[in-house]
Amino acid sequence: MKELSLHILDIVQNSIEANAKNIYLEIRKDLQKGILYIIIKDDGKGMSKEILEEIKNPFFTSRTTRKVGLGVPLFYELVKNCGGEVKINSEVGKGTEIYAEVPFLCVDLPPMGNLSGTILGLIVTNPDIDFEIKIVKNGDEVNISTKEIKRSIDIPINSPEVISFLKEFLNENLGGW
Amino acid sequence: MKKLTLEDLKKIKEKTQAELEMRSPEGKDKIVVHMGTCGIAAGARETLLAILDEIEKRGLKNVVVTQAGCIGLCEYEPLISVQKVGGPKVLYKYVTPEKARKIIAQHVVNGQVVSEDVLSTE
Numbered sequence A: 001m002k003e004l005s006l007h008i009l010d011i012v013q014n015s016i017e018a019n020a021k022n023i024y025l026e027i028r029k030d031l032q033k034g035i036l037y038i039i040i041k042d043d044g045k046g047m048s049k050e051i052l053e054e055i056k057n058p059f060f061t062s063r064t065t066r067k068v069g070l071g072v073p074l075f076y077e078l079v080k081n082c083g084g085e086v087k088i089n090s091e092v093g094k095g096t097e098i099y100a101e102v103p104f105l106c107v108d109l110p111p112m113g114n115l116s117g118t119i120l121g122l123i124v125t126n127p128d129i130d131f132e133i134k135i136v137k138n139g140d141e142v143n144i145s146t147k148e149i150k151r152s153i154d155i156p157i158n159s160p161e162v163i164s165f166l167k168e169f170l171n172e173n174l175g176g177w
Numbered sequence B: 001m002k003k004l005t006l007e008d009l010k011k012i013k014e015k016t017q018a019e020l021e022m023r024s025p026e027g028k029d030k031i032v033v034h035m036g037t038c039g040i041a042a043g044a045r046e047t048l049l050a051i052l053d054e055i056e057k058r059g060l061k062n063v064v065v066t067q068a069g070c071i072g073l074c075e076y077e078p079l080i081s082v083q084k085v086g087g088p089k090v091l092y093k094y095v096t097p098e099k100a101r102k103i104i105a106q107h108v109v110n111g112q113v114v115s116e117d118v119l120s121t122e
Ligand SMILES: Nc1ncnc2c1ncn2[C@@H]1O[C@H](COP(=O)(O)OP(=O)(O)OP(=O)(O)O)[C@@H](O)[C@H]1O
Pocket: A014, A015, A018, A042, A044, A045, A046, A047, A051, A055, A060, A061, A062, A063, A068, A069, A070, A071, A072, A073, A095, A096, B036, B037, B038, B070
């Protein structure tokens, strides 16, 4: 995939498919250390030890419509090729945490790409999920809590007016990625 | 630290409160964008963003867009399905952003299925 944000979208997608009600996403660029941290936590169905062991293998999937799972292995490959590290903790019935750190100057690391569009898409197509999103770059921090947004408006978070508002907010604040 | 402020949210609230009563009671038209790894790799995010853009520009209050995982039809991705209230569920294949815009204009808004892009109908 050509953008890091597409990988992030894909990994968050797994949390959605695991029926998570709450998803935490943190993307943090540490300029001093030269490291990009990507953390995704969900309260979805979690994984058994067997699945956890298999998950880095590109031929493992628990889905039944198709025999190949690709999302996690692609992400692993990418981070590993740059000398980074991915850790996955998961517990059946509790949820999953994916923690990745990768040197961002790595030539094989694709650019972040359209992060604001990725987040917009996730938020408005999953109105029932509460997203807690934290993006940190150059000491600049952007926080988004969809629970808070939903509490403060009387219309659905996927209404045209809210889409419009969120799009502008995300473009303004995450444009530089 | 940047945060969505209460002020921001109040603004949306004020802007939209008046329109609340006008919303349709008889259900909404549904669009589903398939977002498994192969869908994303084939461009599903751009397709989704084009759909959201049309909804926003046209102010389509009676349409909900959701996403779903892979349905084992990777070779036809990006895939979307469209179901108008009371109508069949139509699965569209190879939906580029341009095709998505056409499907919104022709099918969602005007009720005419874009036959040449249909993979199947339920
Ligand atoms: N957050 C999660 N919660 C629960 N299970 C997960 C999670 N992430 C991954 N898994 C498990 O790991 C498997 C492999 O994930 P992966 O993303 O590699 O492939 P996939 O989602 O099955 O298919 P694809 O991503 O190619 O559409 C999944 O089928 C699922 O069983």
